[in-house]
Amino acid sequence: MNRMPENRRVKMTKSMMKEALLELLEKKPLDKITVKDVCENADVNRSTFYSYYESIEQLLLEIENGVLNQLPMYSDSPEGYSNENFLSALEDFFDYVRKNERLFRILIVQRDSSSFNNRLVNTIMEKYRSVLKTEDELIARYAYVYCASGVIGILKEWLNGKFPISARAFAQIVLQMSVKATS
Secondary structure: OOOOOOOHHHHHHHHHHHHHHHHHHOOOOHHHOOHHHHHHHHOOOHHHHHHHOOOHHHHHHHHHHHHHHOOOOOOOEOOEOOHHHHHHHHHHHHHHHHHOHHHHHHHHHHOOOHHHHHHHHHHHHHHOHHHOOOOOHHHHHHHHHHHHHHHHHHHHHHHHOOOOOOHHHHHHHHHHHHHHHHO
């Protein structure tokens, strides 16, 4: 497929198609959305859609990748790991979720896609890998999956509750639960 350079017009067109898909996902499941629906909603031609994407799933994948690529990164401070550093990183992550509430509501709550959730868990694991200090990779992976999957579950609840507590308070809960789960 010929890829056009990402000039301002291309970015705007792709942005309109992403927004159109998100609007449609708020109303109906992915398998009920057609390329025609996206094109009508974005006010673009089918040929325009197909010049950038092979399918609606590919458009959704680009939206998901954008979300995952923008996740805040945990980095060890020069002093090394500390609960306070990790708490701050978690707070940044949950602030990001709050600022992108609509996206996360669509991707995690409404779609409840195991594919996206698994990719989110893997991305979180990659970005926060240095937190668990263990020599056994398998045990570390299980601990990460357990914690990240639990976070996705309570994240849904936090989103559904319209953020009843601050990102900091939510991060403290996650940290406490993660510490208990991995000790």
